Amino acid sequence: MTLAGKHIVAIDDTQSIRTFLRVSLEDEGAHFYEAATAQEGYELCQKVKPHLIVLDLGLPDMDGLDLLPRLKELFAGNDELITPRVLVLTVRKGRKTIEEACSKGADSYLTKPFMVDDLLDVIDEELNGLN
Amino acid sequence: MDSDQKQTVLVFVNAHPKSHVLIRTASNTAKENNLNWVAVYIETPDHASLDSEAQARLLRFSTLVERLGGQFHQVESKTVIDGIVAFVEGYIESGKSIKNVIIGQSSEEGFFAELRASLAERAARELRHVDTAVQIFPLSGNFYTPSWFERFRFRDIQFADIGYAVLFVALALLATETLKYFVSTTEWWINEHNVMGFFLTACVITALRYGLIPGLVSALLSFTCINYFYSAPFYNFGIDNSADGVSLSIFLVTALIVSLMGAYSRASNKALMRKERRSQALYSVLRIATTANTRKEALRILHGELSKLLELKVAFFTPSLMRPEEISMVYPEDIELSENDKNALNHCWTHTRTTGLGSLNRHDSNWRFEPMITSKGDIGVLGIKINDNTIIDASLGRLITALADQAASILERIELTKLMGESRMREEQEKLRSMLLSSVSHDLKTPLASIIGSLSVYKRMRKSDRLSPEIADELTETALDEAQRLDSFISNILDMTRIESGEIEFNKDWVTPYEPLAAIKKRLRQRLRYHKLEIATDETEYEVEMDQMMTEQILQNLIDNAAKYSPANTEIQVSFGPDGKGFSYKIRDQGKGIPDDKFEAIFDKYERLKLTDSQIAGTGLGLAICKASMEKQKGRIEVSNHEDGGAVFTVWFPKYRNLIEEKRALNS
Numbered sequence: 001m002t003l004a005g006k007h008i009v010a011i012d013d014t015q016s017i018r019t020f021l022r023v024s025l026e027d028e029g030a031h032f033y034e035a036a037t038a039q040e041g042y043e044l045c046q047k048v049k050p051h052l053i054v055l056d057l058g059l060p061d062m063d064g065l066d067l068l069p070r071l072k073e074l075f076a077g078n079d080e081l082i083t084p085r086v087l088v089l090t091v092r093k094g095r096k097t098i099e100e101a102c103s104k105g106a107d108s109y110l111t112k113p114f115m116v117d118d119l120l121d122v123i124d125e126e127l128n129g130l131n
Numbered sequence: 132m133d134s135d136q137k138q139t140v141l142v143f144v145n146a147h148p149k150s151h152v153l154i155r156t157a158s159n160t161a162k163e164n165n166l167n168w169v170a171v172y173i174e175t176p177d178h179a180s181l182d183s184e185a186q187a188r189l190l191r192f193s194t195l196v197e198r199l200g201g202q203f204h205q206v207e208s209k210t211v212i213d214g215i216v217a218f219v220e221g222y223i224e225s226g227k228s229i230k231n232v233i234i235g236q237s238s239e240e241g242f243f244a245e246l247r248a249s250l251a252e253r254a255a256r257e258l259r260h261v262d263t264a265v266q267i268f269p270l271s272g273n274f275y276t277p278s279w280f281e282r283f284r285f286r287d288i289q290f291a292d293i294g295y296a297v298l299f300v301a302l303a304l305l306a307t308e309t310l311k312y313f314v315s316t317t318e319w320w321i322n323e324h325n326v327m328g329f330f331l332t333a334c335v336i337t338a339l340r341y342g343l344i345p346g347l348v349s350a351l352l353s354f355t356c357i358n359y360f361y362s363a364p365f366y367n368f369g370i371d372n373s374a375d376g377v378s379l380s381i382f383l384v385t386a387l388i389v390s391l392m393g394a395y396s397r398a399s400n401k402a403l404m405r406k407e408r409r410s411q412a413l414y415s416v417l418r419i420a421t422t423a424n425t426r427k428e429a430l431r432i433l434h435g436e437l438s439k440l441l442e443l444k445v446a447f448f449t450p451s452l453m454r455p456e457e458i459s460m461v462y463p464e465d466i467e468l469s470e471n472d473k474n475a476l477n478h479c480w481t482h483t484r485t486t487g488l489g490s491l492n493r494h495d496s497n498w499r500f501e502p503m504i505t506s507k508g509d510i511g512v513l514g515i516k517i518n519d520n521t522i523i524d525a526s527l528g529r530l531i532t533a534l535a536d537q538a539a540s541i542l543e544r545i546e547l548t549k550l551m552g553e554s555r556m557r558e559e560q561e562k563l564r565s566m567l568l569s570s571v572s573h574d575l576k577t578p579l580a581s582i583i584g585s586l587s588v589y590k591r592m593r594k595s596d597r598l599s600p601e602i603a604d605e606l607t608e609t610a611l612d613e614a615q616r617l618d619s620f621i622s623n624i625l626d627m628t629r630i631e632s633g634e635i636e637f638n639k640d641w642v643t644p645y646e647p648l649a650a651i652k653k654r655l656r657q658r659l660r661y662h663k664l665e666i667a668t669d670e671t672e673y674e675v676e677m678d679q680m681m682t683e684q685i686l687q688n689l690i691d692n693a694a695k696y697s698p699a700n701t702e703i704q705v706s707f708g709p710d711g712k713g714f715s716y717k718i719r720d721q722g723k724g725i726p727d728d729k730f731e732a733i734f735d736k737y738e739r740l741k742l743t744d745s746q747i748a749g750t751g752l753g754l755a756i757c758k759a760s761m762e763k764q765k766g767r768i769e770v771s772n773h774e775d776g777g778a779v780f781t782v783w784f785p786k787y788r789n790l791i792e793e794k795r796a797l798n799s
Binding site: 016023112117 | 572591605606609
């Protein structure tokens with residue numbers, strides 16, 4: 001698989017998570033951007049217009065579930081832009097949270113901890129589709 | 132129809148033995164026409180002097196009224212007529228309407244009976260302006276009125292009082308004799324006419340202070356004295372002329388009347404005072420009992436206060452938790468009941484009805500049992516043992532009912548508070564448990580996610596042979612960092628649990644302040660690689676009493692926190708020195724400081740739990756642990772913001788000593 005040319009934004013307040021995301025995604029050829037807060041992440045998405053957003057739910061300044069619809073709005077109604085896929089990465093595994101995330105526009109949901117191969121599979125599926 | 136809008140049948144009752152006929156009439160009338168009915172007893176000053184039979188009868192009437200579904204009111208008034216009129220007018224003013232009023236009329240016999248209008252007729256006349264029918268109901272037999280003598284409480288008499296009567300007459304005699312001695316006879320001739328005033332005064336004082344019998348004794352004694360000392364022939368009981376006889380007779384009659392009036396007003400006064408005292412005492416009993424927080428305490432207070440107030444044996448009977456249908460618990464426990472008493476008690480509990488002495492269901496018991504009723508039903512029985520000297524009259528009966536009601540509501544309140552407290556505690560625990568779970572799962576899983584993620588990237592890149600040494604280092608370092616964080620979080624949880632359960636013992640020792648810091652610098656080197664740790668110079672003149680291991684842990688936690696919350700390349704300063712009566716360490720960072728509303732919250736483990744997953748893993752509990760372990764060392768931990776920015780944590784120990792000063796003191 002390759003993620004060459006894909007822009008990916010990760011919004012997660014844990015430095016170490018961002019680190020290994022960066023290493024693995026860049027290794028696959030993606031352009032990786034990272035943010036530690038919801039505000040930073042929102043601004044970054046505005047600027048970068050990513051293909052995929054990796055979103056943590058427990059952010060210090062806002063809950064990821066509240067940020068999610070705002071991210072979707074950012075791209076809605078603009079035909080020139082491709083709406084980015086959103087992959088939620090969180091420790092929350094409650095059925096309700098998952099349902100809420102999906103209804104608010106999450107495309108995939110992965111609970112921490114996870115193996116990076118699983119993550120890459122999901123991202124591959126989101127960005128390149130099933131071959 | 133709403134019961135408030137129903138018309139009412141009013142019936143006025145008194146202690147007449149046939150009053151129950153009136154009560155049943157009112158009850159039947161009300162039932163036939165679907166009306167409310169109310170029985171009223173007007174309590175006049177004469178009430179205090181009713182004999183025990185009449186009092187007991189009134190009490191039975193009140194119970195009967197309630198059993199037949201009516202309301203019983205006891206209203207105070209100076210006269211019966213005034214009382215009736217005031218009650219009727221008040222009742223109508225309160226917005227209720229009266230269908231009819233029933234008043235009994237006894238067949239009076241006697242000389243004046245034919246001439247004057249009966250009480251019922253007069254009442255009917257007074258009520259003619261009120262829009263209601265007055266029904267006068269003839270009762271056979273004598274209308275019970277207490278006789279003059281019955282109005283005095285002969286059983287109150289004490290011999291000392293009679294002694295006082297003699298004393299007052301003696302004082303009057305002494306006064307007149309003194310006058311006789313000092314005042315010359317040319318100015319004033321002492322005789323029975325002008326000494327009467329002195330003796331009359333003695334009679335009035337005695338009657339007012341000591342009641343009827345001492346009053347009468349003083350009247351007779353005064354009469355005797357005047358006759359003997361001041362009427363001719365002197366020092367003799369004979370009477371020489373008829374004028375003296377007349378004036379002495381007038382004195383005797385006056386003295387007797389004054390004594391009677393004085394004693395009567397004293398009796399009424401006493402009755403009023405007794406009543407006042409009862410209601411005061413009732414009020415204070417309840418006020419004291421409301422402060423109780425447990426059922427046992429409430430029972431203890433109620434028992435103590437009621438026994439004191441009534442001067443009778445008081446007991447509370449309640450059902451046990453296991454068998455709520457049966458009365459099986461007693462407070463106090465040393466109460467002994469006869470078979471009859473037990474029957475009365477069980478009757479009271481099973482039928483929720485007053486039983487025992489003075490009630491309709493006496494069961495030949497000397498106890499009176501009153502059910503304690505709350506809005507949720509009856510919760511127990513108040514028992515009072517009536518001794519031989521106590522008359523159970525209407526007012527005492529109603530007092531006991533009121534006491535039972537109040538006791539019930541106090542016990543109910545305690546029960547409710549307890550239940551609410553229990554359920555709130557369960558809720559709180561449940562909330563805490565789920566908070567703890569989500570917090571712990573987040574704090575454990577985030578570092579684990581980093582470790583697993585980093586290592587799986589490592590493995591994947593290693594496999595495809597794309598792993599450069601720099602990236603390998605970065606990934607392993609990340610994994611190590613997170614593993615350490617995980618370790619410290621797990622230790623924190625274990626520490627907190629140990630401290631809270633008292634498992635950790637504190638070993639206090641005299642330690643120089645630099646000692647606990649020495650190891651930290653080395654241990655935190657990795658974590659502090661982006662910060663500069665500035666520790667004040669070693670001052671060896673002091674020693675602080677502390678548990679060194681614990682203190683090391685606390686200081687390390689604080690320094691670690693400071694690094695976590697302040698930007699890279701800033702300084703963390705640690706200083707120490709005497710502070711007030713104790714000794715303190717201060718750790719200052721150059722971060723954003725603590726928000727004003729969080730000074731307390733940051734030490735609270737529950738506050739930490741509320742944040743769930745939006746915070747840096749493994750933090751927060753550390754401060755709660757610091758606080759708990761400082762408290763165990765009798766010290767404290769505080770936080771403030773430095774005026775130049777950054778937070779300052781102060782760790783304060785209560786005991787320290789200055790070695791140099793102590794040495795100097797030893798040498799001198």
